Amino acid sequence: MPFARVFHTIHRRHDLTPTPSSHLTHLECPECGKSFDADTLQTICKACNSPLLARYDLAQVAAQITPAEIMQRQDGLWRWAELLPVRQLRYRLTLGEGNTALVETPRIGENIGVPRLAVKDESTNPTGSFKDRGLCAAVSRALELGVEEFVIPTAGNAGGSLAAYAALAGARAYVFMPADAPLTNQREVAQYGADLVLVDGLINEAGKQAAAVSQEHGWFDISTLKEPYRLEGKKTMVFEIAAQHNWQLPDVILYPTGGGTGLVGMWKAFHEMIALGWIENKLPRMVSVQASGCAPVVKAIQENAERAEIWQNAHTRASGLRVPLPFADRLVLRTIRESGGTALAVSDEAMTDHQQRLGRSEGIFAAPEGAATLAAAEQLARSGWILPDERVVCFNTGSGLKYT
Ligand SMILES: *Cc1c(COP(=O)(O)O)cnc(C)c1O
Ligand SMILES: [Zn+2]
Numbered sequence: 001m002p003f004a005r006v007f008h009t010i011h012r013r014h015d016l017t018p019t020p021s022s023h024l025t026h027l028e029c030p031e032c033g034k035s036f037d038a039d040t041l042q043t044i045c046k047a048c049n050s051p052l053l054a055r056y057d058l059a060q061v062a063a064q065i066t067p068a069e070i071m072q073r074q075d076g077l078w079r080w081a082e083l084l085p086v087r088q089l090r091y092r093l094t095l096g097e098g099n100t101a102l103v104e105t106p107r108i109g110e111n112i113g114v115p116r117l118a119v120k121d122e123s124t125n126p127t128g129s130f131k132d133r134g135l136c137a138a139v140s141r142a143l144e145l146g147v148e149e150f151v152i153p154t155a156g157n158a159g160g161s162l163a164a165y166a167a168l169a170g171a172r173a174y175v176f177m178p179a180d181a182p183l184t185n186q187r188e189v190a191q192y193g194a195d196l197v198l199v200d201g202l203i204n205e206a207g208k209q210a211a212a213v214s215q216e217h218g219w220f221d222i223s224t225l226k227e228p229y230r231l232e233g234k235k236t237m238v239f240e241i242a243a244q245h246n247w248q249l250p251d252v253i254l255y256p257t258g259g260g261t262g263l264v265g266m267w268k269a270f271h272e273m274i275a276l277g278w279i280e281n282k283l284p285r286m287v288s289v290q291a292s293g294c295a296p297v298v299k300a301i302q303e304n305a306e307r308a309e310i311w312q313n314a315h316t317r318a319s320g321l322r323v324p325l326p327f328a329d330r331l332v333l334r335t336i337r338e339s340g341g342t343a344l345a346v347s348d349e350a351m352t353d354h355q356q357r358l359g360r361s362e363g364i365f366a367a368p369e370g371a372a373t374l375a376a377a378e379q380l381a382r383s384g385w386i387l388p389d390e391r392v393v394c395f396n397t398g399s400g401l402k403y404t
Contacts, residue, residue: 019089020073020081023061027052027228030331038085041145044226051225051328053268054085054232058275067278071243075099077136077236083272084137084236085229091144093168095126097136098236102244102393107361109392112354112374113381116391118250119374120241121364122398127188129320129367129398130237131161134261135222137233139165142220148172151219153199153206155258156185156319157398162222163192174219176206181319184402202314203323224259225328234265235272241393242279250284251390254376256369256397257288257297257343258323260332267335284393286341288332289376291316295345296325300333302343308333317348318368320397342385350375355400368403370396 027036029045030053036042042052061082073079077098086092101121109117122130135158139150151174152162159175166173173194177186178201189196199206207223214221224230242249249270255262263286273279290298294314300307308329314322326332336343348368355371358364366374373394380386 020065022085022087023056023058023082024054024085024087025057026055028055029053039145041142041147041220042228043221051231051331052228054228056083056272058272062276067243067247077133077233080236080239083239085141085232086137086144088144091140093136093140093143093165095132095136095164095168097125097132098240100124100240102241103362103364105358105362105364108358108374111357111361112378113388114377114386114390114392115388117377117394118392119358119362119364119370119394119396120237121396122237123365123367123370123396123400127157127160127164128402129157129161130234130262130395131157131398132164133233133236134158134230134265135161135165135233138222138227138229139169139171141229142222142227143169143171147220149217149219150174150222151210151214152176152222153203153210154181154185155203155322156181157402158224159194159196160185160188160192163189163194166194167192174210174213176210178202178206178322182403184404185319204310204325223327224261225264225331231261231265231268234261235269237262237395238266238269239273242273247279249279249282250393252287252380252386252392253284254287254289254373254392254394256318256321256372256395257290257332258320258326258369260297260326260328262395262397263288263335264328264331267339283339286336286339287373287376287380288336288341288343289372290343290345291318291321291351291372292345292347294322294324297329297332297336298343298345300329301336306330306333316368317403318351318372319403320367320369321372342380344376344379346372346375346379354378359400364396365400366396367398367400369398370394
């Protein structure tokens with residue numbers, strides 16, 4: 001039986017507050033509204049082929065706790081425990097994920113025409129990408145519900161992240177990754193003792209193979225949005241952004257989109273914060289940034305389509321964006337439209353250029369996916385979609401070191 005390690009190095013010294021409990025009530029299908037039991041292992045709504053969303057008793061959370069009290073707790077993902085799915089303390093795994101810096105970046109900001117720019121720098125997560133937030137929450141919850149063996153299809157970073165949390169938990173992990181994914185991604189999976197299967201094809205092919213072995217061996221398939229809880233871990237990114245800006249939200253958020261959990265998770269978190277009375281109902285415009293070599297979401301937004309179509313011959317150096325067809329396309333497209341946002345694609349050359357500009361002017365070595373958001377912000381400022389006095393947050397979703 002696994003054991004959650006408490007992260008002692010940053011423990012608060014006089015933390016006498018009782019362990020917060022999860023206020024998870026049920027899961028809900030956003031398409032048909034049907035409700036599902038949250039205390040058994042669930043995957044998707046099969047009738048709608050849709051992800052399930054976790055729902056909480058927000059009125060009770062609001063009555064019990066204020067954000068100021070939460071900010072007194074030990075930092076990291078689990079400080080938001082009321083709004084996360086794991087009930088028992090011993091299953092709350094941690095490698096020290098979350099609690100990343102929101103860095104004011106006025107020099108590059110001025111340079112690209114967005115003077116009030118900040119970068120939420122997810123590269124400092126334990127395995128070097130924001131994937132850790134999602135996998136921390138999802139692996140923890142799956143263990144609590146009895147899972148001991150995991151399988152994941154990945155474009156790169158999610159595989160290393162699952163492998164790390166599985167190692168911490170003493171659980172087995174099987175990772176299906178495109179054979180041409182960055183070498184660092186392949187090596188880190190082995191380093192954490194997980195099994196790596198290299199796939200001839202992209203993440204959708206890896207997904208098919210993972211689903212097949214999951215069926216065959218009973219391993220739990222922890223694919224993006226095919227279980228409800230990776231999304232919950234990702235939510236914490238915007239709880240942090242709100243807290244880091246005194247519960248005032250930025251005007252625009254730019255996010256690199258592959259499978260779309262980041263975007264959808266943030267939008268869900270905003271609505272939870274409104275229901276809790278933590279923020280006012282003026283939400284940021286959400287911008288989905290993709291690579292010009294793989295931009296199914298951008299195409300669907302431009303064509304005003306309700307579903308995305310599979311992108312043929314997907315290619316980009318930003319491996320996290322090499323997702324030809326996101327499973328949660330409906331939720332991703334709705335998020336962008338509801339927020340008054342937009343979607344745009346940038347070239348690999350623009351990513352490389354902005355990686356270098358960000359590194360030189362701010363000391364942040366961004367993943368190409370993260371650098372893509374700066375290239376997109378520059379385009380949007382130039383076209384007048386972003387105004388000069390607007391507060392803008394770009395997400396650097398991972399460390400550039402993983403791509404060298
Ligand atoms: C996975 C990944 C993305 C895409 O995130 P989604 O939530 O799948 O849209 C972006 N950047 C990096 C570095 C990633 O690893
Ligand atoms: Zn449904």
